[in-house]
Amino acid sequence: MELEKASVTIFSQQERATGRTNKKKFWMALASGFLFLGLLVSFLGVSGVAYAVPITGFGDFTVSFDKLEGNGYTFYPKLGENSQNKSIPMGRNEIKELTVYGLKITKELQVTDGQWVRITVTASKPVKITGLIQDARSLNGDATFNKMAIAEHFSDDWQKQFTQGADGIVLKNATLKTDYLFQNTVTLNGMKLSVERIKK
């Protein structure tokens, strides 16, 4: 009797649906999610492709390679930023499709007072890139252009007043001081990453 009374009193309160997490369902869903993630990552790993890879905000980093062969090259001047300067003149290189041989990317970072580390990314096999956008402050190398056009354009925007373009570009033994690098797709087969302490 008392039991019934207690339950009736409680029933008279406003009923509101609450919820609980079903642990079995939660772990099942979580495991499925991470399994799906693992499958996608392994697929990208097998094909060696990472999509839309931005490398920026690091300040100057050095990109060097033995040879670059590209199609659809455009260059124009612009103002950009790096870790030391908010606005600094640089040139933007855009290449639609390219293959890079002997790629090496290095970046030196000060981790604590007087302590420096160098991060090096190398690719032992040819690197295939599409949709490259790169901002550089300096470029050294032997360049060969195919159907190159240098043009001035009438525009209020100084960044649009001058362009250099070519159907094909070949760069040999080049070193570029880079501030921004974006690749639509990149295949980094034979990639090796190393971090070492250096003295400066």
Added chain:
Amino acid sequence: MKGEHAGNMGSFKSWRQSRPFWGALFICLAGCLVTWIPVSMAPIAFLPGTFAFIGFIFGGLLLILGILAFFSRPLKTFIGIAAIFLSVLSLIGALGGLLLGTVFGIIGGALCFAWTPQSVSEDLKKTAIQKERRKTS
């Protein structure tokens, strides 16, 4: 004043308990993280041939799903599955919000999927019966 505050807190608590609150919150957070990557490269996100704009779509959809999860309980299973799917796919074009977005999205989606509605009266009835049993024994 104190009582009013306690009342507000109580009503918020019951509002929170009546929906997959934490799941929805995690999905919203994942949406923000996934959107942040293409926003940070906005000048080039819409260039022809780039994948970055996909990050806007994935991130935006995750945000919508997260907000929906706060207000639409019947859709919680669909929202959970869709959030997990989109969070993983956001690796393409947005690097999964530096992977954190993907992880938050999977956790949020799983929480939404696993959330099961119950009525308060059932819980209270059980507790009351247990109390009475203890008293009588």
